[in-house]
Structures are given as structure tokens and as C-alpha cells.
Amino acid sequence: MPRSLDTHGRPGQNLPIAPFDAHAASAHVREQGADHAPSLVEQVAKVPTDPGCYLWKDSSGEVIYVGKAKNLRARLRQYVTLTDDRAKIPLMMQLVASFDYLVVGTEHEALVLERELIAQYHPYFNVDYKDDKSYPYIAITRGDVFPAIKYTREKHRPGTRYYGPYTDSRAARETIDTLRKVTPVCSATCAEWKRVQRLLAKQPDDADVIELICANQGRPCFDYHVGRGPGVCAGMISREEYAKNIRRVERFLSGQRRELVNDLKADMAEAAAELDFERAGRIKRRLEVVNGLDDRQQVVFPTSVDLDLIGFYREETIAGACVFVVREGRVQRTCEFILDKGFDIDEVELTAGFVKRYYDETSDIPSEVNVAVDLADAEVIGEWLTAKRGRVCRMHRPQRGEKHRLLETAERNARHALMRYMMRTGYSDDRTNQALLQLESALALDAPPLRIECFDISTLHGAFTVASMVVFTNGKPDKSQYRRFKIRAELDEANDFASMSEVLGRRYAPERMADERFGSRPDLLVVDGGRPQLTAAIRQLEELGLDIPVCGLAKADEEVFVPWDDTPIVLPSGSASLYLIKQVRDESHRFAITFHRELRGKAMTASILDEIPGIGPKRKRAIMRHFGSMKRLRAASVEDISAVDTVNMKLAREIYEALHAFSRESSNEDATYSQQM
Structure with a gap:
């Protein structure tokens, strides 16, 4: 040892x-x-x-x-x-x-x-749970002569078997209540059960005759009278019969409801054969409770499979996890957790860390655990789970079919769980405040940058060059302040230096600075790019006589370039400040490329019909009047186009081929542009 x-x-x-x-x-x-x-x-x-x-x-x-x-x-x-x-x-x-x-x-x-x-x-x-709380479990005190069921958040004790964790405490309590309706067992909170335990502790040698002692000295508890207690306190049940009830409860908690139903049906038939119709009626009501549970469950697999599906959704330094517990082909419950790691570690490590933590704390282990990634130590984890379960358990990554579909559903639920947590705890606001303070320190600002403006250039070999300006106020996107610019300079090729100079000159010109529609003076100016883009921004601000704090963010290594140091600043990986400034940069990139593609698409589609022989202004107006938009025209078939007045089948085919040739060319240009970015 x-x-x-x-x-x-x-x-x-x-x-x-x-x-x-x-x-x-x-x-x-x-x-x-x-x-x-x-x-x-x-x-x-x-x-x-x-x-x-x-x-x-x-x-x-x-x-x-x-x-x-x-x-x-x-x-x-x-x-x-x-x-x-x-x-x-x-x-x-x-x-x-x-x-x-x-x-x-x-x-x-x-x-x-x-x-x-x-x-x-x-x-x-x-990897650990973010909220650092103890989750509720359903426990069976197997170390006792008469094991009891209880709802608990205690640390696991030897001799007690735990089922869960349950992230919904009400669901755990309702499960216990339902179980005791189906199979009467003692509750660990029952005063009479505690009395029996004290009696056994004082007289351990009398364990074999405890039923007789209880029958002579005890009295039935309230739960016995309402059918939820077996009568241990009054010697109404033998140890063997009680052990059978405990085994049924454990099978129920392990998801083996069909076996429990078969046992109850056999008991009901036996009671009816013995003409004990009162007992048969009680068993029938218990069967109805179990069948009612099955009616509320969604059948997700045609076969009776036992498996867990674990989905994750990650933010920068926090993640949500959702476990779908499937037993006998039905989703019996879902459990949601918040983890203290996100994009700051890779998905494989996050998944492996959670799997080890979760199954270390539960006795409810299925035959298969499904996750979205291949784990490096999947075989070792499978051996560990097999040893805990006593039967084979394997790790699996579904890539199609019902398991894959349900795993995607688990991932969506993990996202919603994380969003609810962030809203409930104010996590986003706290992290935003932290990010602004970190940027103030890292960039040597006079105050936290409550208004951040970021610019990005989007072009394709100098054609359709545009710029975007996005604004973050108090760390949040302020979309009413977003602006976009068409670059007026005639460019033969992509020139981010000249484009950045032009857009900053237009944005920070005196008339624009006085224009309320452009908002107030920024506390921090961010340009998407490295040293060249930063140099262009500094020169333009100097020409305008403006003293605005400025930095550049390079996409390759997430390095922040500042005017006073040739060595870029590297913000800590996973820090709130890095997450915020990356969010600002990515939003400006998204806004720029959207405008670029829109501008390019309009210019090309506006002239595509003019380039087709046989289409003049009259036919062009008829076609556009018929379809209403270029989007609907591009989606039309040859037969749909030929339905337009004055358009025959031959011309319709030429229009169709020209439009689809343009779509293919546009897709190739988008791919080329993305690679250049």
C-alpha cells in the first residue's frame, strides 16, 4: 500500500x-x-x-x-x-x-x-468544477444491517453506495419519493430506523434476532402506515426480504427498470394466485408508478442500451458540461456542470479531466461513455471504469447516427447551462471589468478603456477595398456606433498601410470628431495587424494632431504591438484582457469581410445579366420583375427562367449557366481571400 x-x-x-x-x-x-x-x-x-x-x-x-x-x-x-x-x-x-x-x-x-x-x-x-459546491447524491447505506436510502451531499463514506450526482436537487428528492412508492425501504431520516440502528450498535450480537426484538419492543413508523416503509421498526419484514427490496432499489437507480417491472409482475401474479388481492392491488399500484415514469421518458434508441453522452461548450476560461444518462434506451436524466477551464486548455484535456472527476464520484457507470473527441488514454480510462463497474465499459466517439445526434443535443444543453450560469452570477460583467483594468495596466493607459475603437481592412488584390470600424463601450459591442468605409484610393494591389491611413484620416478628421453620430473620442484605438498597420495609424494621428492611445493586434501569435516598445506585449493566455481584445479584433474582421463580400457581390451580380448576349434593358427589367431579387434568380432552374415573358429555353439556359459560373468564381475568390487573411 x-x-x-x-x-x-x-x-x-x-x-x-x-x-x-x-x-x-x-x-x-x-x-x-x-x-x-x-x-x-x-x-x-x-x-x-x-x-x-x-x-x-x-x-x-x-x-x-x-x-x-x-x-x-x-x-x-x-x-x-x-x-x-x-x-x-x-x-x-x-x-x-x-x-x-x-x-x-x-x-x-x-x-x-x-x-x-x-x-x-x-x-x-x-480541470475542476467552477462553482466548487457539493452536488446531491442518492445513497444506500449498504454497511447497515437494514440499509436505508437518503438524499445527501456528504463526502463519500466507505460502506455507502452513491448514485448521481444530480444537478437538480428536486429531481433527486422526487426520485427517492418515487422509489419508496415502488419498493418500500427505510429512510435514513426516519426516527424509528435510527432507533433500530442505535439498538444494533448497543447489542451487535443480537443482529440475528433483531426482527424479533423489534416486533416485541418497536412500533410501526408513519411511513409504514402509508406504504413507503417496510416495517423494520416493528419486525414486519425479514432481513432476507428487506435485502431483496434493496436490490430492487439499486437496480432501479442503475437504470434496470425492466427487471424491476418483471419482479413486480411475478409478485403480483403470486399474490393473486394465493387470493391475496389486497397485496396484489398494492403491487399493481406500484407497477403503475413505474409505467408512468416510462411514459414520460423519450425513447431514443430502438435497443435497450446503457450509455452516457457528455457534451461540452467552452468560453475562454470557463465551460459547461452536460451528461445525458441513457438507461434501457431512454434518457433518464441530465446533469449539468460548470468547469473552471475553457479555451485555455485543449478539448481533449478538458474532456479527460471531467470524465475522471465525474466517474470518480459516482457508482452509476454505463457500458459505454460517449464523448466528442478521441482521448489519448481512452483505453486506460475504460479499464478503470470497467474495474469500478464490474463489467465492461468503454470510451466511444460517435460520428454518425442517433448517438451523434444526441451528443450534439448534449452540447447545446451545455451551452445553455453555461449561459444561465454566466447570467445568474454576473460572470460576464465581472470578467469585463477585470479585462478593462488589465488592459489599462498592460498598455500603460491613464484610465480603463471604456470606449475602444478597432479598424480592419478587407480587400481582394486591391479590388473592392473596404474598412470597418467597430466600437466596444464598457467592454460590450456597441453596434449602433459601427461604421464602414469604402476606400477611395485607386489601388493596383492590396495595400493595408495606405488603406489604414485613409480610413483613420477620414474617421478622425475634425468634422467627424465633432459629429455626434460618430460618438465620443476613444480611450483606446486598436488596429488589426502588426507593426506596419500600427505605424500607419501613428503617423496619421500625428498629422491630425491627435493624442489617442493606439495598439496593433497581430493574428498569428496574438501579440500586442505598442508605440513605445519594439518588443510586442504578450497578454497571458486565458486572461480576460486577451479575450476582450481578441473579441474586438475578430468583430472588426467579421464586419469588414461582410461588407467586402456584399460590395463585391452587388457589383458583379448587377452586371452579370448585361454581359449575356440577347438581354437588353427591357428583358432585364422583366426578369428582375418576375423573380424580385438576384438571390431568387440564382436559385431558379432553367424551366423557371424560361417562364419569364420574352425568354425562350435557349436564352434561359445561357442565363442559368452564366449565373452558376459566377457563383463558382465567387466561391473560389472567397477561399483565396480567406487564405490571404
């Missing part, structure tokens, strides 16, 4: 670890950092090549990341040499001062140990 170890590699008490086989899970820890400590690279070179877990620590000794590896040395070397291409690694390694590692026997044991360590330390760079 691995033991907790202190900072000198001695046994300690501060690291509770799940027990493993003594031979397969011998653990060794090396604490880095003596008076003449070698570098991290040198320390990693001495790490063994066995499977195990590693803990990265900061200068204060706090664990900031926990991971597992099949080969510890090779995995740690990827970190210290920065060959791990995940976006968070450079930032994390700047904070790392030391590391620990623990060696175990197999990769499966490393996975279990990783979950134990993450649960203990809650490292910042690992």
Missing part, C-alpha cells in the same frame, strides 16, 4: 491515498531543492521511467498541477523542454519551482492515484 510521504521522503499523514496492491504500488518521492539544487532538466533526467503521478509545485510549495504518465521521465521532459504543445504549458512552467513524483505499478493505478491527488490538492491548472 502506498503511504503518504513528507517533503523529505519520510512517511507522513498529509497525503491520503487509495490503497493498492503492496507489490504493484510501491511509491517513492523525491523532493527537489537543496542549497545547490540542480536545474529542473537535470532533476528530470534522474526520474525513473516507471508509470506514476507527478506534482508540479510553485515557489511556495503549493501543488499547481497533477498528472499521470506511463513513463514519468519522458513525460516530465516534455514539460521542462517545452515540447508539450498545450497553450497553458509555457505559463505554468514559469511558475514551477519544484516537483514530486510517485511511482506505481501500472498505468491504471496511476489513473486512480491521479484522481486521489487532484481531489486532495485541487490544483489550479487541473
Whole structure:
């Protein structure tokens, strides 16, 4: 069994670890950092090549990341040499001062140990629940002589089996209420059940005759009288019969309702055969409760499958997760979670982290777990889930069919869950305020940039060149202030420098600055591009005699160029400030390219009919009057076009071919433009 170890590699008490086989899970820890400590690279070179877990620590000794590896040395070397291409690694390694590692026997044991360590330390760079609350579970106290059912948020205890988590506490309570109508079992909140437990604690040797003791000394509780309690408190049920009820409850919670229905039907038939019609009537009412539940469930699969589908929706530093629990081919419940990581880590790591956390805390494991990405350690996770379940469980990525459709539905529900959370908690407003303060500090502004204006140029080899101006007020898009410009300069090729100079000269000309329709003076001017675009903006502002803070944002490496330093500023990955300035830049790009395509499309489609032999002004007016718009004309068939007066079949075919040739050419130009951008 691995033991907790202190900072000198001695046994300690501060690291509770799940027990493993003594031979397969011998653990060794090396604490880095003596008076003449070698570098991290040198320390990693001495790490063994066995499977195990590693803990990265900061200068204060706090664990900031926990991971597992099949080969510890090779995995740690990827970190210290920065060959791990995940976006968070450079930032994390700047904070790392030391590391620990623990060696175990197999990769499966490393996975279990990783979950134990993450649960203990809650490292910042690992995926965790955002709201950090305890979710409700339905628990069966299997360690008791007469196990009871309860609704709980407690940390998992040995001897108790937990089902969930439920993100809707009302649904969990209603499930317990329904269960006790179907199969009477004791509730852990029942005073009489607690009395029986105290009696057993005082007289453990009397467990075999507890029914007789209760029959002589106890009295039925209220739940017994209304059909939800089995009468343990008054010796009305044997331990064997009660154990049968508990097994039914566990099968119900595991989604095996069909088996429960068959048992109840057999009991009802047996009671009717014995002419015990009162008991048969009670069982019939229980069957009606179960069938009523099935009527409310949506059948999603023609076969009786047990699986979970997990969908995610990510924002910059936060994500929503939705689990569809499908049992016997029906969606029995959905669970929604908010995670504290988003685009700041890759989708594979986010998915793997959530899967490990979720199934570490539940006993309800299906035969198949469906996610939208291929996990690197899917096989190991499958082995771990199989061991927990006692039967085969595998990871799967559906790419078509009903599973894929339902997984997309789970992703949509994850998005709605995240939006509700952000609205409920004011997360967006807090993050926006944080972003503005970070930009003020990073760009050396006099005040937070409450009004940000951003410009972008869109062109295709110098033709149909346009510019966009988008405005963010208090960190939010202010679309009433958006403006777009046609570049007037005659350009033989794309020239962002000249185009940017022109649009800034027009926007910040004295007459425009005095025009209320253009709003107030910006607190920050952002140009889409690197040093050339920034230089053009600075020169134009100097010519106008304006002192407006300005920066450029390059798309390649998300670097921010500023006038006072040749070295670009790199805002922290995942920071609120980087997210905001990228949002401003992307919105300006979207607005510019939309106008560019609209302008180009109008110019080309307006003249396409004029270029077709045989179409003069009269026929052109007749065609446009018949279809109403170029969009409807392009969607028309040859037969539809020939229905226009004065247009014969031959001319209709020529019009059709010309329009579709133009559409293909336009699509190719759009692809070329996107590649250039």
C-alpha cells in the first residue's frame, strides 16, 4: 500500500491515498531543492521511467498541477523542454519551482492515484468544477444491517453506495419519493430506523434476532402506515426480504427498470394466485408508478442500451458540461456542470479531466461513455471504469447516427447551462471589468478603456477595398456606433498601410470628431495587424494632431504591438484582457469581410445579366420583375427562367449557366481571400 510521504521522503499523514496492491504500488518521492539544487532538466533526467503521478509545485510549495504518465521521465521532459504543445504549458512552467513524483505499478493505478491527488490538492491548472459546491447524491447505506436510502451531499463514506450526482436537487428528492412508492425501504431520516440502528450498535450480537426484538419492543413508523416503509421498526419484514427490496432499489437507480417491472409482475401474479388481492392491488399500484415514469421518458434508441453522452461548450476560461444518462434506451436524466477551464486548455484535456472527476464520484457507470473527441488514454480510462463497474465499459466517439445526434443535443444543453450560469452570477460583467483594468495596466493607459475603437481592412488584390470600424463601450459591442468605409484610393494591389491611413484620416478628421453620430473620442484605438498597420495609424494621428492611445493586434501569435516598445506585449493566455481584445479584433474582421463580400457581390451580380448576349434593358427589367431579387434568380432552374415573358429555353439556359459560373468564381475568390487573411 502506498503511504503518504513528507517533503523529505519520510512517511507522513498529509497525503491520503487509495490503497493498492503492496507489490504493484510501491511509491517513492523525491523532493527537489537543496542549497545547490540542480536545474529542473537535470532533476528530470534522474526520474525513473516507471508509470506514476507527478506534482508540479510553485515557489511556495503549493501543488499547481497533477498528472499521470506511463513513463514519468519522458513525460516530465516534455514539460521542462517545452515540447508539450498545450497553450497553458509555457505559463505554468514559469511558475514551477519544484516537483514530486510517485511511482506505481501500472498505468491504471496511476489513473486512480491521479484522481486521489487532484481531489486532495485541487490544483489550479487541473480541470475542476467552477462553482466548487457539493452536488446531491442518492445513497444506500449498504454497511447497515437494514440499509436505508437518503438524499445527501456528504463526502463519500466507505460502506455507502452513491448514485448521481444530480444537478437538480428536486429531481433527486422526487426520485427517492418515487422509489419508496415502488419498493418500500427505510429512510435514513426516519426516527424509528435510527432507533433500530442505535439498538444494533448497543447489542451487535443480537443482529440475528433483531426482527424479533423489534416486533416485541418497536412500533410501526408513519411511513409504514402509508406504504413507503417496510416495517423494520416493528419486525414486519425479514432481513432476507428487506435485502431483496434493496436490490430492487439499486437496480432501479442503475437504470434496470425492466427487471424491476418483471419482479413486480411475478409478485403480483403470486399474490393473486394465493387470493391475496389486497397485496396484489398494492403491487399493481406500484407497477403503475413505474409505467408512468416510462411514459414520460423519450425513447431514443430502438435497443435497450446503457450509455452516457457528455457534451461540452467552452468560453475562454470557463465551460459547461452536460451528461445525458441513457438507461434501457431512454434518457433518464441530465446533469449539468460548470468547469473552471475553457479555451485555455485543449478539448481533449478538458474532456479527460471531467470524465475522471465525474466517474470518480459516482457508482452509476454505463457500458459505454460517449464523448466528442478521441482521448489519448481512452483505453486506460475504460479499464478503470470497467474495474469500478464490474463489467465492461468503454470510451466511444460517435460520428454518425442517433448517438451523434444526441451528443450534439448534449452540447447545446451545455451551452445553455453555461449561459444561465454566466447570467445568474454576473460572470460576464465581472470578467469585463477585470479585462478593462488589465488592459489599462498592460498598455500603460491613464484610465480603463471604456470606449475602444478597432479598424480592419478587407480587400481582394486591391479590388473592392473596404474598412470597418467597430466600437466596444464598457467592454460590450456597441453596434449602433459601427461604421464602414469604402476606400477611395485607386489601388493596383492590396495595400493595408495606405488603406489604414485613409480610413483613420477620414474617421478622425475634425468634422467627424465633432459629429455626434460618430460618438465620443476613444480611450483606446486598436488596429488589426502588426507593426506596419500600427505605424500607419501613428503617423496619421500625428498629422491630425491627435493624442489617442493606439495598439496593433497581430493574428498569428496574438501579440500586442505598442508605440513605445519594439518588443510586442504578450497578454497571458486565458486572461480576460486577451479575450476582450481578441473579441474586438475578430468583430472588426467579421464586419469588414461582410461588407467586402456584399460590395463585391452587388457589383458583379448587377452586371452579370448585361454581359449575356440577347438581354437588353427591357428583358432585364422583366426578369428582375418576375423573380424580385438576384438571390431568387440564382436559385431558379432553367424551366423557371424560361417562364419569364420574352425568354425562350435557349436564352434561359445561357442565363442559368452564366449565373452558376459566377457563383463558382465567387466561391473560389472567397477561399483565396480567406487564405490571404
